[in-house]
Amino acid sequence: MTLPSKTAILDRINLPSDLREVDDRDLPQLADEVRAAMIDSVSRTGGHLGAGLGVVELTIAIHKVFNTPDDRLIFDVGHQCYPHKILTGRKGRMTTLRQEDGLSGFTRRAESEYDPFGAGHSSTSISAGLGMAVASKLQNKPRNVISVIGDGAMSAGMAFEALNNAGALGARQIVILNDNDMSIAPPTGAMSAYLARLASGRTYLEVKDFTKKITSYLGKSVDRAISRAVGHARGFVTGGTMFEELGFHHIGPIDGHSFDNLLPVLRNARDHGRGPILIHVVTQKGKGYAPAEAAADKCHAVSKFDVVTGHQAKAKPNAPSYTSVFAEALIEEARHDDKLIAITAAMPSGTGLDKFEDSFPGRCFDVGIAEQHAVTFAAGMATEGMKPFCALYSTFLQRGYDQVVHDVAIQGLPVRFPIDRAGFVGADGPTHAGSFDTTYLTTLPGFVVMAAGDEAELKHMVRTAADYDEGPIAFRYPRGEGTGVEMPKRGEILEIGKGRIISEGSKVALLSFGTRLSACREAASMLNASGLTTTVADARFAKPLDHDLIRQLASHHEVLITIEEGAAGGFGAHVMQFLVNEGLLDHGLKARQMVLPDIWMEQAKPEIMYKKAGLDSDGIVNTVFRALGQERVSTGTGTIG
Template sequence: MDTLTTPPDIRNLSLDDLTRLADEVRQEMIQAVSTTGGHLGAGLGVVELTVALHHVFETPDDRLVWDVGHQCYPHKILTGRRDRIQTLRQPGGLSGFTLRTESPYDPFGAGHSSTSISAALGMAVARDLGEQTRHVVAVIGDGSMSAGMAYEAMNNAGAQNTRLTVILNDNDMSIAPPVGAMSNYLSRLLSSKPWVSIRNVAKDLVAHLPRPVERAARQVDEFARGLVTGGTLFEELGFYYVGPVDGHRLDQLVPVLRNVRETTQEGPVLVHVVTKKGCGYEPAEVAPDKYHGVGRFNVVTGALHKPVPQAPNYTGVFAKGLIAEAEHDDRVVGITAAMPAGTGIDAFGVRFPERCFDVGIAEQHAVTFAAGLASEGYKPFVAIYSSFMQRAYDQVVHDVALQNLPVRLCMDRAGYVGADGATHHGSFDLAFLLCLPNLVYMAPADEGEMMHMIATMAACDDRTTALRYPRGEGEGVDLPERGTPLPIGQGRVVREGRAVALLSLGTRLHPCLRAAEALGQRGLSPTVADARFAKPLDMALVRRLATEHEALVIVEEGSRGGFGAHVLQALAEEGLLDNGLKVRSLAMPDRFVEHGKPEQQEADAGYDADGITATVLALLADETGAGAGAGVGTVIGDAAGHPPRA
């Protein structure tokens, strides 16, 4: 690798040199991820494929589109970014996904799945309209093939008959083991009893033949399997099927890809490449789900560096709360979209396997599936990352909210998520859900509140409910065995004061309390309130804060147009802005925020404790606090009598 800089440098290498290069890329990637953390298993599985693609195709003029993007680390090493690979997912460093602004070798950015074929088809049509000759290649994993968008694109590509190459990376696993009929299609067909019986008879026969004949028979077996699989689904969609090909043998990959590149075949081609997730690094091969996304680890032993938790994480608390409700109500079911471990649904599934459903990478289906369950009297909890819920928005509107079905939408990773960056920040759920009529929307200030809110959702049978909660650890408060339902639409004052009020939603409460302490040292006495419910809004609380204080600061961890806008509209409609009330709303900035440390992202947004303090001082235009109220405010306990922790 020391003699190579970009893909043109590898195009004249021999197969032996390409194999050596693949080994070096694999070791470089392992070393880098062991230091920075990131997605490991997926990238290790496509090292040889990445080398072969850049060897055969004239990238970046030929377009190479990676689905999801979490398997693109070898691609980054080979495309002029090796010297920065140790900055992966670090502030100011390389993104963990493909990013158009990072390199001309990244023609399309992706952090969510199943977009590659659609984007590549668009590029191919643009090429044809411009009378150009470049090749367009999409690399999609078998897990991403469980999403309907991939089949929509393939159906369109087949009908369009546009020259396009799709590489199906069949590693038998996306993040968790793939689920669904389409994801298991090839494995099921090739393991069917008739096919296996025929193969077993053939094996018995060839075992008595000379070794060259036996090798030829094995090749015939692989060819026959390709005929069986390729002659059905993919060719019915209009694709010319090639494969299966061993994705770790460059002597197979390179000739096949070269043939595909040079073929005069019209229309789209699908190359079925079989790979092993985590290939070349034993710990990742043995536990591919565990090593899908990792923190720092010991390269020699594979031991993951796990900081000692100071408090339960919100995902674990969600699982605990959901299990507690399911133990008391056999109508409670859990649903996720290919993220059982990431959402805590895996723990629920261990306890209640018959009531746990992983529908694959299919958020739209997950929501409407839940709507069907709710229409029959069940209590579905749909656990999906906030950023992934964006893909199911029409289903939330049309299939759930419009029919007033009691589906429980549980959005993990709300707010900034750090190293995963803009594609995974939970930025927009408040803005796109608060506009829906008759919705109940909650956000817990800590893990104890979260238990109560899960119980509130379970008890609410007459409308749609939603819950957002962040990634990471809670505040260390005591957890009840089971939550107690809260009065819907009722917030709480946790610190009494005067002059200025801080109205927080969700986990911004604790920075608000720290800011109140800092302001108290300046002679100010802020009131701090926890909205608890973004909708329905506690108007009695809002009126009190607006009429008893000269200034109001609203704090949320979401995009503009969310909770703050909701409160401001309510204030305007009630005429509460007419008496000179000073109001500021703190939210995420109106831009996409790239990867970094969550605490720095929060500071840059201005809604950490220091930012809230500065906002209050500027709003009151009195740096000393003189004349703005005196004395330190009192702290009021929560509904269970526990004082909040500043």
């Protein structure tokens, strides 16, 4: 593809109503212009590139055919929504994508009336669309509801639950299955396109309804047999038998980059469709941009890049990432224990398990976008004496919480949970922030919950988890680089429930859980300089707590501050409960908890987010002075008490 130097058609389009005035013959040129605009904006901001490139024609066709925003368009996950944003009044702000105070990288209700449902996690679009369709029917507001879902997202149980319910309800809903991995045979030639148009047209649908009326007179058993025979016959040609059995009228597969295919099918679905319809569209992730088409991941997520070469501008890291440290540590432990197994839910590269799979291909399992299944799959392995590490992002572990409780914790099974992306994650904003795992795991009896203070500690926790067979154990760590500490060749086995003292003072105690440890060190230096000698401790464990360490800190300091990268109700809450129950607050100890604020923190660089949250070194110092009832005074060289 040669990127157009002008955007003559796109310049005239501010909203989908403008798009509907464009002649069908000009849509391929518009697709080139939208693709070029998207590439240009993402090259400046970074973001999700490949998915959006793959749905340019599909997005244009939907907005061309349907009357959005009155007709509802829901994108699953939202990685692919950039062309949609360009066409719905936001093209002038695309250079703010995923930036502080800028556009979200996902669909978001507060951002535009063209985003009827916010996304960030997968497999929700069919359920949400069905809810909208039924609500519209109940309110006598006829409208089309279109849910666009990828073939990967279809692997989640929630998608099938929604399909099953939609088929039973017979609601007016259009589901577009965006198959961008060629997992189902793509269409070839004019015949497939013709069959798709025929199957979506008035004649086919009227004949189908007429056949149902005729066979109904012959009795239910005959009616059911003939209907299934017709469905299976057409399914043999088009691949739609499963969806037909769920109650959907299935169309496709069709070429998702051909307006000649897309427009008539969508118009037929709009004008003649009855009940739920599933349109199977085959697209190419990264379509139209050679560097993306050539990349193994089709440039799913990129940093800023050169448009001509596709070369991404990635700063040289000062220290290894936590994710890579985890992966290397797990590989090392697997060399010593052939029962060690790795499991992920469609995030092999994001969790570092692609490296593990390279070393142990028979011991690594990617179960697809199916966190609930991943957890119970791991539980089943644990019952047979294996040592499963179920590696998930914090925000995605939430999706399997019932299984964590019922299938793992209640049975006391030794499933290991490496929890990546703990705390703020930056440009992905609130949908991907790892805010809640400490809170929801420490409530479970028998669970061991750890957090790494630095990358060396992460190595220790991987080995500790591998060695621990008494029950479930989890350890959390953030996105991004480590702190540059000296790394052991292999981790050490930590004593369960024991923290460590980093530095000692007598006035203030800072008890850190997780990688705010570095901010605590900086805060201690500032406090020491102001005459408030400060102890820094690394809790390591939120459950079980190190009671001896807490008693020591409470008994020998005037102020005790707990600091964590999680929501209220987590580590600090358990420390406070212990202090109260032990009477350690009865003698004037000034105890404070520092947690993530009770808001949905908007996207920004992580360091900015932590500063806004008051969890940077300056915020910690301010908390100490407030606890002491003192004010900090600014000077020419800094701030003192």
